[in-house]
Amino acid sequence: MSDGVPGSAVLGTPVVPTGDGRPDGADAPPVVVPRRRRRRLRLWIPLGVIAAYLVAGVIGPLIARYDPIATSVADRLLPPGSRMSDGGLALLGTDQVGRDLLPQIMQGARISLLVGAATLLLAGTVGAALGILCGYLGGAVDATVMRLADIQLAFPSILLAVFVAGVLGSSVTNVVLTLSITTWPIFARVARAQTLATRSRDFANAARTLGAGPWHVVRHCVLPAVAGPLLVIATVQLGFVIVAEASLSFLSLGIPAGTPSWGTTIANGRDYLASAWWIATLPGLALAVFVVCVGVLGDELRDRSDPNLSTR
């Protein structure tokens, strides 16, 4: 009821017809942006930004090639917008060995997004599946898996990363593996709690009294209830995972040197914060904007998928 319904008519005060025969106040401009349009913005702005990141990550490095060993001492620590010695424009400045930051950040987006998405997919799938299994079956399965999750939560993730890097070596796959092992208990816990709350609700029982087996109940009653909270968790975790990847890379336990992620670039700029703020700040900004957009998008998607919140 937010888009321009004349309040006077609703409240029952006499409606005085104006010259054009319309009720008084009907053509007064709405003071606030209609909720419907604000909601559209909440969907499309983050979607647009995320799409831009994806395009930059996928196509960017093809256009502006990033070469980790092409250093140029003359161009070191140039501020954003400077001309480089080869005549190119360093839109976002250069780092301490004269590499252009823009291609570096685009290349970093590729790695960070890949690691983030792959980790969430792996940890989310495994975690949700185990969580639903535990919540639904209960008993010994539940106890075993959940204690495993507790052990995992108590185990320092850095130590695990050292272990994985030491045994398997450092690679993108191993970073995804390490981060998935650290993240799955969070998904499992949420999925389990939601399953416990749903599995003996009356509508699940109603489905049973109509002949539904466990698989059907999980698919039609439990999964829709689990999906919303998991989506929210996933958007929060995406930020954490990208930052965690950055910390692992910083400790050289993550992405091998030569493949820049946002984390390695931020770490590089740490020593030059006072003299060349852009090296650490710009990839950090890129990371922050991305995580915020994912968060807003996740919230909006959750709200849209919840019929109890939707009005027509």
Added chain:
Amino acid sequence: MVAPPHAPHPLLTVDDLVVSFDGPLGTYRALNGVSFQVGAGETLAILGESGSGKSVTVRAVMALLPRHSATIERGTIRYDGEELSALPVRRTRELSATEMAMVFQDSLTALNPVVRVGQQIAELFRVRQRTSRREAWRRAVAGLERVGIPNAARRAHDYPHQFSGGMRQRVVIAMALALRPRLLIADEPTTALDVTVQAQIMDLLRELREADGMAMILITHDLGVVADVADRVAVMYAGTVVESGPLRTVYDAPAHPYTRGLMASVPAPDRPGERLTPIEGMPPSPLATPAGCPFHPRCPVARAACRTDRPVLRVVATGHEAACHYAEEVMAGVDVRGAA
């Protein structure tokens, strides 16, 4: 497979059912030897106050007891000659919807909040009868029309929370009746509704029962709700059936002091302003059921035997059973307080 109508054996027989729960305070018995029968096409009302075990009984029948905390210690549940209590739960699920179905008390919790109601009913046709998506939807809309939902074709696209309580209960009924079960269990179907809507829902249930010729178990704590619908009543107290028989017989000549107390506590429309006659005391805690007759601490006719001997359900008249040592006196209407 389908038994002929009016088969010699009853449709559902529950015999000496004992169900216990593991609670934080220890194990307690929610059902302590429940027995009743429902014949094909018959409507049985199960009456009793909160905690008397009505819901546990039907949940045991539908195999809905919580797996980890509830145990069926003893007794049998027999549906159409099959002993369900001895078969895996899967068998009960196979019989569900086509043979027996259930209507829950709170229609809001009985419907999946995130699935459109048409979809929830259509699912049933798709999964159980393997119909096409389109055909399932068509039948779902027809089912909604049958229970009197106006504009069913459009309303089928709505979510449960967009319906009023009465309309939602109709949706639940449509869902339960979709595959034309032979036995409908309605667990307090009108408790969450206001009085006028209650009457509509009861009328609807009666019409549908007559149209389909199905049997019905109607659980309620409202004596008035069942008066027009039920053929027989079973009165439960503290986890047992204390009296059962044809509705008119039980209402007119109750053979158990508890039933008589219930009848006496109903306000009479012809004597407005009269003080009600409640049953004194509280129902016993299932953790500390008294020895002997579970009703004796509240019973106006209780005597020495009631404190030690637990009365069993016995025939007191044709088709009329009661679990009271002095059922005949109660039936005869002896002034119990004078006799005590």
